Amino acid sequence: MLTLPITQHYMILNWIAVGFYIVSTFFFTLELTFQKEWAIKPAMASALVGLAPHSVSILGRWWEASHGPYMAKYEILTSIAWLTVLLCLITVWKIKRLRAIGVFVMPLCFLMMVFALFTNPGIHRLPPSLRSVWLVVHIIFNKIAAGSMIIALGTSILHLIKEKRPDRPMAARLPAAEILDAYTYKFVSFGFVFWSVTIGAGAIWANEAWGRYWGWDPIETWSAITWLLFGLYLHLRYFFRWSGNKAAWMMIVCFTSSIFTLFILPFLSGSIHSEYFK
């Protein structure tokens, strides 16, 4: 009988989840592009079914590695994808008029997973500085922030599509531009709260681990820059009533900054944080 190491088991489970997410994307696209109302149910069902093997693989990995999904590209990307799919499903289920975000969010999630699967699925052991309850808080809130920012990105892109080609049938299926704009603001605010907690918990953890809560480390600094950019976005909306395309582009700039902070900077700089994404 063929026996596979446990690592292979959760890799297979992840690939199964990717398969379901691709199916889900197909149905979401069908619903939006070809106006097939019925396709929304299979889209949500396949995403929900995909979440099951995805969850089992994350838990299996957690059990095997003896630490949460926050070490190395594989764990970070698959867990962010898991949380984003969950947030997307909750959003589509609770806010009917936002069901089109699946078209952008689901492919982003399965691409993150595929990228993770082709990188370094080997287990990385935790250095002593990363064993802290504050780190767990820091990471959980960061993933929620990342998930809500991805959804805000989806609503921003949909907004830009709606504004650019309002006469297209696909655009006609989308909610009104103001509604998409309002939801972008909602998800950015939601993400902003979680990003704030991320920085706060990270600072407390840094103080326990290194004896300083802020050290101008590149990732710390860029995390603060991203927070400032989101703060700028919220102030521009509040003071200058920024909305529509301007606000959507500003959101894309903020999102790019968060991606740069989380995923690109660890490769560019010798930061004490870099170890988590190597």
Add this chain to the structure above:
Amino acid sequence: MKPPTAYISPLIKPKVVIVLFILAAAAISLGTLIPQIGSASPAFFEHWRRQSPRIYFMVDLFQLNQIFTSGWFLTLACIIELALGYSIFRQFVNNIRKKQGAPPSAACREAIPCATPPSWDRIAGPLKSRGYSPQHQDETFYLFAKHPFARWGSLILHSGLFLLITAGFIHLTFQQRGFAQIIEGRVSSGREEMFLSTSLGLLQKRFDPGFQTLLNKFTHSYWDTGSIKEINSSILLFDDSGSVSPREETVAVNHPVTYKGVRIHQSYEYGYTVSFMLTKPGGKSTLTHFPLYNPDTPGAPWTGGGGFAKSPYFFTIQLFPSLSRKSPSQGHPILYLRVSRPGAGQVFDGLLPPGKSILLDGNLLQFFRLSWWSGLIYEKGSDMPVAYAGFGVICLGAMLMFFFSHREIYVTMQDSEIKIAGWTKRDRLFFNEELAEIKKDIARLC
């Protein structure tokens, strides 16, 4: 003469606030783009200065190589602090002054014709079912509010930021921090001289912890992958006065110890200490310790060196603790020693096993002991509680601001019509949708 607020109030004008945001983000991003003193080696800056003297001159002139302690950055931080302080004050005054019972001028008004006006209780029904509670009532006017506490969210968030920047200033002024290499079995002096490096606030002259530290035992372990798993230092802390009995503690990464207001952290720095005993022909002995540094690559030797105390000798040391480097007890340590003396050049170049001796110009040099040193960080400051409070308050404020939307609905009944007006700061679109639903529900009651 203008009141002081006349000079500060422009700082909270929307355009100025946006400019401050952009300046802050740009300044701190420069700090990561340009190598900073402290994060890059002095050799790097010397090389840069020689390669591009003009660019380096400009960088140095504008303190771009030490942005976070530069005059212009601190001035910017002061301006932001002032703006925040004034904004908090204005928000506080506005929140306190907000009159109950009068809709703001921005509130929208729409009349619902109502031939037989329902009772106030019936009107309150659709509002209460949506989470609104009555705040004020008279014969013709009713005020309902949802999440009225959320109006303090912005003030709380800005107060948190204010606290955070205050903590930064306290840190800059009063911080005391030092890094010490403590050798197993040795007691630190408890004075500033024990530190290899210190970082002091502008108003601090010295950092004397006021107690001594004895390193009982240093332990560390590795994962099967070769990465570090645990680093622990078992220490004994002695009060300088001698009135308190010594306290035994274990410091580990993420588990600092506080003693007499000083927090002791375990750093990632550790290594071997090679101790030599030099005995002169007259019988007088001198013991000197050489801490060695952890090599970056596995299998590479641990290196160190320096002048031997009370002698003209200079030592260059390479230690191969064992074949695996991970445990000195599993293999035999190999010490490769080079000793030089001014005027005579190299006087010894060879291997020295533990416990063995060699002759140096008639002096007996013994490889006396091999032990560990542990890098401990000592830190004292009053900024930490302020910073923690700042982070907590920011999170609370952000939650109040964005998870709860303060909404007010005003209902007036005059003659045969009901007027409904609403007001909110955020989520206007969703509020308008909710208001439209409420109007429909109330219209059904007529």
